Amino acid sequence: MTAPRRRGRPGHDQDAVLTAAVRLFNERGYDATSMYDIAVSLGITKSSVYHHISGKEQLLQMAMDQALDGLFEAADEVRDLELPALDRLERLIQLCVIVLAERFEFVTVLLRVRGNTEVEQHALARRREFDAIVTDLVKQAQAEGGVRPDVDPATAARLLLGMVNSLTEWYKPRHGGAEAMAGAVTTIAFEGLRL
Amino acid sequence: MTAPRRRGRPGHDQDAVLTAAVRLFNERGYDATSMYDIAVSLGITKSSVYHHISGKEQLLQMAMDQALDGLFEAADEVRDLELPALDRLERLIQLCVIVLAERFEFVTVLLRVRGNTEVEQHALARRREFDAIVTDLVKQAQAEGGVRPDVDPATAARLLLGMVNSLTEWYKPRHGGAEAMAGAVTTIAFEGLRL
Secondary structure (H helix, E strand, O other), rough: OOOOOOOOOOOOOHHHHHHHHHHHHHHHHOOOOOHHHHHHHOOOOOOHHHHHHOOHHHHHHHHHHHHHHHHHHHHHHHOOOOOOOHHHHHHHHHHHHHHHHHHHHHHHHHOOOOOOOHHHHHHHHHHHHHHHHHHHHHHHHOOOOOOEEEOOOHHHHHHHHHHOOHHHHOHHHHHHHHHHHHHHHHHHHOOOOOO | OOOOOOOOOOOOOOOHHHHHHHHHHHHHHOOOOOOHHHHHHHHHOHHHHHOOOOOOHHHHHHHHHHHHHHHHHHHHHHHHHOOOHHHHHHHHHHHHHHHHHHHHHHHHHHHHOOOOOOOHHHHHHHHHHHHHHHHHHHHHHHHHHOOOOOOOOOOOOOHHHHHHHHHHHHHHHHOOOOOHHHHHHHHHHOOOOOO
């Protein structure tokens, strides 16, 4: 999207289209949202939308990339920490909550995708790749004696991420900031509820 | 559905219609599934389907009731136990996993509903009622000194159920039986991953 803006419509650039699209995808579902709906919600014409975007599938891909890029950046950040695997795992789970809070609508889009198209399949493959990073951290933490040995690493990774991802179903900023929510998740998952 | 079966089609009764419908709802989505699709998947005519069922919304309601009734039966079972609140809470979470495993397709339908109709709104209200039961158990367990005081009961309840519900996204019987999976969930949530 390096073409000059011929129409001079500030605010209706690619980001604004993506934001509007993602909101509609989450409200009505991806299939039920048309490019026309996206244009109407921005108060512009459909051809103005196509000036910025090739089509609905590009918007879906951009939305999922926003979510996935955030998660992989968190994994990169954690990999470079000189800390025991348990602490890197805990930090990664905290960062997942923060990415989810900051990119809430994008993560929500990602988590509802079922793999019906090639673009969706590719996103699911990246999600599995991320799951594998978390699973490896659990394994390392077990090998270092930081995590209890009686849980299967892949199961633990899925349940940890399942707890994080459940936030897309109910989290509102009024429930507490992202850092506080990240703290609640890691307290329950790493320390356990039992006093 | 107390009308006599005039056509004598064993296996194509209401339960069979419900099972077929729920499978399609989860594969394609509720909106994308027609009564015709359900009939085709059973190899019967659409009018035979209407012999058993008033329409798609009845099927949705029946599916969600299967899930919700299972959860409320679990809550009833737990309420009558003469045990500390912590143990009742832990038992209820185990039972939630077992209900989810046994009624997998029904729970999956329930969790995808967004409240677009009155029937869906009613199901969401029952879900909130169930969440409140879990929240109350966390509160009681905190008051008895069984659960750490530094977690908000409603947040803890949502995260516990979020972890359980995430199973609809990935659980397959090959990952272990329902009892084993229930054990993994409660070990992580109550004892914590940290060794």
